[in-house]
Amino acid sequence: MTDTAIEAAGLGRTFGGRGRRSRRALHGCDFRLPTGRVCALAGPNGAGKSTLLALAAGLLRPTEGTVTVLGTTPAAAREQIAYVAQDKPLHPQLTVAETLRMGRDLNPRRWDAATAGRIVADGGLAPDAKVRTLSGGQRTRVALALALGKRPRLLLLDEPMADLDPLARHQLMGALMADAAEHGTTVVMSSHVIAELEGSCDHLLLLGGGRVRLAGPVDDLLAAHALVTGPHGDLAPHTVVESRVTGRQLTALVRPRGPVGAGLTSSEPTLEELVLAHLRAPDAPALTLTDAPEEAAA
Numbered sequence: 392m393t394d395t396a397i398e399a400a401g402l403g404r405t406f407g408g409r410g411r412r413s414r415r416a417l418h419g420c421d422f423r424l425p426t427g428r429v430c431a432l433a434g435p436n437g438a439g440k441s442t443l444l445a446l447a448a449g450l451l452r453p454t455e456g457t458v459t460v461l462g463t464t465p466a467a468a469r470e471q472i473a474y475v476a477q478d479k480p481l482h483p484q485l486t487v488a489e490t491l492r493m494g495r496d497l498n499p500r501r502w503d504a505a506t507a508g509r510i511v512a513d514g515g516l517a518p519d520a521k522v523r524t525l526s527g528g529q530r531t532r533v534a535l536a537l538a539l540g541k542r543p544r545l546l547l548l549d550e551p552m553a554d555l556d557p558l559a560r561h562q563l564m565g566a567l568m569a570d571a572a573e574h575g576t577t578v579v580m581s582s583h584v585i586a587e588l589e590g591s592c593d594h595l596l597l598l599g600g601g602r603v604r605l606a607g608p609v610d611d612l613l614a615a616h617a618l619v620t621g622p623h624g625d626l627a628p629h630t631v632v633e634s635r636v637t638g639r640q641l642t643a644l645v646r647p648r649g650p651v652g653a654g655l656t657s658s659e660p661t662l663e664e665l666v667l668a669h670l671r672a673p674d675a676p677a678l679t680l681t682d683a684p685e686e687a688a689a
């Protein structure tokens with residue numbers, strides 16, 4: 392069995408043909424996500440996150456390069472992938488119970504009724520409630536129940552928590568992470584709320600302008616950067632991602648090459664500081680760190 396969940400090589404997608412109206416959503420993306428990881432997919436509006444998820448789900452075809460999923464094409468891996476789109480399409484006229492029965496009928500060999508039922512019950516949703524009467528957050532819960540009930544090896548979530556209240560967000564995120572850990576599911580989750588991803592994700596993919604800006608294990612990416620503060624100082628020979636001077640105070644995010652200069656103090660950034668600095672500095676050089684394959688199970 393492959394230890395690679397997603398591998399992109401020169402992956403790109405242009406919409407609208409070749410004319411002047413064409414729009415390049417993704418371009419020249421190279422990265423590898425090993426199985427069993429929980430990957431945060433971040434980037435500003437229009438960065439290409441939804442496009443990348445739809446390519447991995449096999450709902451869009453690349454216009455350049457390739458993407459492989461679980462060692463095969465996204466179309467061939469479809470049974471092993473669950474994808475929850477941003478607008479969470481469900482059948483409005485079905486009840487909650489009928490929606491879950493549909494999930495079971497579509498996935499007769501893999502369906503996990505206990506997990507799907509628990510996610511719905513935890514939200515206090517009545518089984519006979521019609522989907523069209525549910526709030527946005529309640530629909531999210533049904534969509535996640537359908538996705539997890541499918542017992543996927545790869546779970547692709549496009550801003551799954553956006554319309555959930557803070558308590559539901561916390562509870563569902565906990566349930567999702569526990570379920571993924573128990574089953575070794577690979578999860579890729581896009582979000583604009585980096586604090587929400589901190590602590591749950593062990594891998595980061597940051598897109599900007601359709602390209603990969605940062606990719607790799609979170610711990611390694613954090614360790615490759617330093618938040619430097621102090622009075623004006625010399626940042627050479629480090630790679631400066633972003634630097635700001637307020638009064639006499641210099642604050643910079645750098646990729647250090649050797650010790651920082653005298654008078655400057657250095658600390659490891661948080662995931663949020665790392666991502667925000669890269670969002671504020673869209674021209675900073677990209678960095679991809681490779682992730683060792685998972686140890687084969689004994």
Ligand SMILES: Nc1ncnc2c1ncn2[C@@H]1O[C@H](COP(=O)(O)OP(=O)(O)OP(=O)(O)O)[C@@H](O)[C@H]1O
Nearest residue numbers: 406414415416434435436437438439440441442443
């Ligand atoms: N079907 C489409 N037709 C034309 N252009 C598209 C289509 N889908 C996406 N795009 C364009 O591709 C670019 C990337 O869009 P995408 O939805 O992947 O970004 P995103 O990172 O998910 O953004 P957001 O954070 O706003 O959800 C945008 O410029 C968008 O306008």
